[in-house]
Amino acid sequence: MRLHWHRTDLRPSDNLALVSPDADSILPVYVFDPRILDHAAPPRVAFVLDSLAALREWYRTRESDLIILRGEAPTELARLAEATDADAVSWAQAYSGLGRRRDDRVRDRLADAGIETHTVHDHLLHEPGSITTNDGDPYAVYSYFWKKWRDREKASSVAAPGADRLADAPEETAIPTLADLGFDDPEATIPAGGYMEARHCLNDFCGDDIYRYEDARDAPATDATSRLSPHLTHGTVGIRTVHDRVVRAREEAPDDAAREAVETFRGELAWREFYHHVLYFNPEVVTENYRGYEHDIEWRDDPEALQAWKEGKTGYPIVDAGMRQLRREAYMHNRVRMIVASFLTKDLLLDWREGYDWFRRKLVDHNPANDNGGWQWAASTGTDSQPYFRIFNPMTQGERHDPDADYIREYVPELGGVDADVIHGWHELSDAERRDAAPDYPAPIVDHGERREAALTMFERARGEAD
Ligand SMILES: Cc1cc2nc3c(=O)[nH]c(=O)nc-3n(C[C@H](O)[C@H](O)[C@H](O)COP(=O)(O)OP(=O)(O)OC[C@H]3O[C@@H](n4cnc5c(N)ncnc54)[C@H](O)[C@@H]3O)c2cc1C
Incomplete structure (x- = not known):
């Protein structure tokens, strides 16, 4: 019998480890590991709890059960394997540094107990190292990666395992609540999981x-x-x-x-x-710039501006709408993620790590690969990122992508009754005009034109091109 350790594969079908033929029966398990929970946040945990309930129900209707454990994964898995006489444990490969280090610890602990481990690449169509330059290096430029990815044959989905492959569970275990795990309820309404x-x-x-x-x-x-x-x-x-x-x-x-x-x-x-x-x-990109500059980028330290950004009170309507969508839905539209990330780094001149950390805490879809990729793209520190001199103008971005200001009005109620042209011209209005149009909505906290120049200087200094 093999234990299957579910992690970011909370589904019964199209799950390679559940159908690989190396075990006659499988017992599924999920572990709430405090070391991993240290990096989690309420929106994601809420989504996971919902998804676990659906997955457990699927197993239960097939006379099996999903075992839920709490504790350090190496110890808990070794204990369960011994208690159930399992001779192997499977899981889908992790790609982050943190996940891989944890998996190494689990592998070592299980090896000490004489239990085999079996990992599959299940999260991507093409695993790392399978799409490379002709010299065998990983791509740093997306367009070349895309050409190979696009044309490469893809595996098809696989069916869910039959009930006859699922083992009986030794005992029923409960899915903890957010409070049990030490989390507050999320501020946002979380989309249904499962x-x-x-x-x-x-x-x-x-x-x-x-x-x-x-x-x-x-x-x-x-x-x-x-x-x-x-x-x-x-x-x-x-x-x-x-x-x-x-x-x-x-x-x-x-x-x-x-x-x-x-x-x-x-x-x-x-x-x-x-x-x-x-x-x-490049597992270090979660904390380090992917692309080095000659000197450190001299990000500002401005807690008040950071707070205004987090609260959606910068006086730039499209930025504020995005930041409030994030708080309301634990989600933000992609175009707006690009705009708010550019605003944080190129208008407020704040370190992308501040934004990444906020997204990590607030997004239901946070994963280090995409989140970090997005942030470093916007900050001009990433692979194949936005050149440092191409700086989004938040007003024209708002006008171009939300011309009728419907998105802005949905998330910024202070601008609810205001005409789109007034919203898109907010930065040009006098204080009196702003008070007249929307007294509760703030004036822009920075001048985009000035900050654009300051951002260019900041990057030129980092490149060693300005004093
Ligand atoms: C600063 C910033 C932070 C981001 N953080 C995350 C994150 O934590 N998690 C996350 O999944 N995506 C992130 N993205 C990428 C993108 O914004 C979201 O994937 C997308 O908005 C999710 O909505 P959707 O599923 O409707 O996307 P769709 O447009 O329907 O795209 C389908 C899927 O493709 C993938 N995808 C789409 N755009 C991108 C992209 N630019 N980079 C990588 N994958 C992409 C996602 O898996 C997405 O679900 C971030 C982008 C930026 C600019």
Whole structure:
């Protein structure tokens, strides 16, 4: 019998370890490890608890059960393996430095007890090291990575294991509450978790919105993206299942434009894999710049500005709408993530690590690969990132991507009754005009033009080009 340790694969189907033929029966287990929980936050834990309940129900209706343990993973898994006479433990490979170090400890502890370990690459279509330059190096430029990723054959999804492969559980274990685990309730409303929700989300998107993805994905008010990110982060859907469904959508596309839109969406799945490869080969990027400058970047220390950014009170409407969407939904639209990240680093001149840490605490879909990739892209410190001199203007970004200001008004009620042209011209109004239009909404906390110049100087000094 083999234990299968679920982690970011909270699903029964399209789960390679559950169907690999090396064991006659499998007993599933999930471990709440305090060392890992130290890096967690309420939105993600709430989503995981919801997803575990759905997964446990799936096992229970098949006369098995999901064992829930609390404690350090190496000790807990070794103890359970011994108590159940399991001769092996399987799991899906982790890609972050933290996850890999933990897995090494588990492997060593199990080896000491004479228990085999069996790992599978399950989280990506193409595992790190499988898409490289002709010299065998990992790609640092996405467009070259994409060309190879796009054309490489992909594995198809696999079915869920039959009930006959699932072992009886020795005892019932309870899923803890957030409070049991020492977390407060999340401030945001968290999307429902679980493998069935993931399936609905995928099918809804691929039946319709995927065909307008090319045109609508940058417009936050249209909500035309898949919203699959929490499911992909926590593995309530398998990536092969997603890709199969996307390919079917491409086959069913009504015209060339729709086919093109599907391909653009596939490109986002490739970005996800690109950033996972970057993290795998550069685990230090979670705290260090990927790209070194000659000198340190002299980020400012400005707690008040940071607080205004976190609260969505910067006086830049699109930035504030995004930051408030994050607090309300534990999610933010991709285009707006790019805008708020640029604003933090290039207008407030604050270290990207401050923003990354806030996102880590607030996002339900946080994973270090994508989150770090996004932050370092915006901060011009990452692989294939935004050049330091290309600085988003938050007002024109708002006007271009939310022209009617519907997204802004949805999340910033102080601007609820204000015309779009007034909102997009907020930085140009006098104090009296602002008071008249929306007395409770703040004036811009910085001048974008001035900060743009300051950002250029900051990066030129880091490059050794200015005093
Ligand atoms: C500063 C910043 C931080 C980010 N943090 C995260 C994060 O913690 N977790 C996360 O999953 N994504 C993150 N992203 C990427 C992206 O914003 C989200 O994946 C996307 O908004 C999720 O919504 P969706 O599922 O509707 O996306 P869709 O547009 O429907 O995309 C489908 C999937 O493709 C992947 N994807 C899409 N865009 C990107 C991208 N730019 N980079 C990598 N993968 C992508 C995601 O898995 C996403 O679920 C971040 C981006 C930025 C700029």
